Amino acid sequence: MSSNTTVMFADLSGSTSVFEALGNDAATQAVRSLTDWVGRTCEQHEGRVIKYMGDGVLALFARAGDAMDAVVLMQRHHARRKEQRGPIHQMQLQVGLASGDVVEVSGDCFGDAVNVAARLSDLAGHAEILVTDTVVRQLPGPPPGVRFHDMGLVPIRGKSSEQRVFRIEWHEDTSTEMMTLPASAAPMTGLRRKPTAEGSLMLRYLDLAHEFSADDMPVHLGRAREAEFPVQDPRVSRLHARIDWRGNGFTLVDLSSNGTCVRFSGASTEVRLRRDECVLHASGEIALAADFGDFTTPTVMFELKTK
Numbered sequence: 001m002s003s004n005t006t007v008m009f010a011d012l013s014g015s016t017s018v019f020e021a022l023g024n025d026a027a028t029q030a031v032r033s034l035t036d037w038v039g040r041t042c043e044q045h046e047g048r049v050i051k052y053m054g055d056g057v058l059a060l061f062a063r064a065g066d067a068m069d070a071v072v073l074m075q076r077h078h079a080r081r082k083e084q085r086g087p088i089h090q091m092q093l094q095v096g097l098a099s100g101d102v103v104e105v106s107g108d109c110f111g112d113a114v115n116v117a118a119r120l121s122d123l124a125g126h127a128e129i130l131v132t133d134t135v136v137r138q139l140p141g142p143p144p145g146v147r148f149h150d151m152g153l154v155p156i157r158g159k160s161s162e163q164r165v166f167r168i169e170w171h172e173d174t175s176t177e178m179m180t181l182p183a184s185a186a187p188m189t190g191l192r193r194k195p196t197a198e199g200s201l202m203l204r205y206l207d208l209a210h211e212f213s214a215d216d217m218p219v220h221l222g223r224a225r226e227a228e229f230p231v232q233d234p235r236v237s238r239l240h241a242r243i244d245w246r247g248n249g250f251t252l253v254d255l256s257s258n259g260t261c262v263r264f265s266g267a268s269t270e271v272r273l274r275r276d277e278c279v280l281h282a283s284g285e286i287a288l289a290a291d292f293g294d295f296t297t298p299t300v301m302f303e304l305k306t307k
Contacts, residue, residue: 005102006067007113009121012055014091045070064138071095072170096120097131125237126257129168155226204301217245233298235289253277261287
C-alpha cells in the first residue's frame with residue numbers, strides 16, 4: 001500500500017469530433033500522441049503512469065507538489081498548442097487530482113483517492129483541473145501564476161459525504177478576487193452558512209422547475225449527475241455554475257471554461273462571467289455556455305422570492 005499518494009486522472013475531451021474529422025486511423029494516432037505526451041509529462045515530474053485508458057491517463061505521484069506542477073504545465077502547454085486550431089488541437093484536458101492511500105495490484109491501483117480523482121476528472125469542464133482539499137493542504141502555496149478557487153463542498157458520486165473541491169486557475173493571465181489561499185490557510189467552517197433571512201430561488205429550464213431555499217445552497221447547474229439543477233446540453237459543462245447563499249443573498253459563480261451570462265429583467269445590458277461571480281436579484285435569465293445573441297443558448301430562468 002502506498003500512503004498519501006496523489007492520484008491523477010486526465011481525460012481528453014473532444015476526441016469524438018477528431019475521429020469524425022480525421023477518420024479512425026489518423027484520429028487514433030493523434031489521441032495516442034497526446035496521451036503519450038501526458039504520460040511523459042507526468043514522468044518528467046516524478047510521476048508513474050499506471051495505465052492508459054483510450055483517451056485517458058492514470059498516474060501516481062509521491063508528492064502533491066509534483067502532481068500540481070505536472071498538470072499545470074500540461075494545461076498551459078496544450079493551450080498554446082490549441083492556438084494552431086487544427087482538429088487535433090481542439091481536444092482539451094479534463095484533470096482530477098486526489099490524495100490518499102492507494103493499493104497497487106497487477107499493474108492497476110485501487111483506493112478512495114483513485115475513485116475520487118476519476119470522478120473529479122468527469123466533473124471537470126474543458127481545460128479544467130479539479131483537486132481535493134487533501135491535495136491542496138500538502139502544498140506550501142500555489143505554483144507561480146496559479147490560484148486556488150474554493151468550490152466548497154461538492155457531492156461526489158459513490159461517496160456518502162461531500163468533498164471539499166478546488167478548481168485550479170492555471171491561466172497565466174488569471175486575475176480575480178475569487179481566488180483563495182491553500183486550504184491550510186483557509187477556514188473549513190462556514191461552507192454551508194445558515195441564512196439570516198428567509199428567501200428562496202426559483203429556477204426553470206424547459207419543463208424543469210425547482211424552488212430552492214437558502215438552506216439548500218450551494219446548488220450546481222450543469223450536465224453532471226451530481227448537479228442539483230441539471231441542464232442537459234452538450235455546450236454546458238458538467239458543473240457549469242454554482243449558486244451560493246452569502247450575506248442574505250444568492251450569488252451566482254461561473255465554474256466553466258466557456259462562461260456564463262446573466263440578464264436581469266428590465267435591464268438593457270448583460271453581465272458576462274468567466275470564472276467570476278455576481279449577486280442575483282429580482283428575476284432574469286442565466287445563459288450557459290454562450291451569450292444571449294444565440295437563440296439556441298441553454299437558458300435558465302430565475303426568480304427570487306422573499307417571505
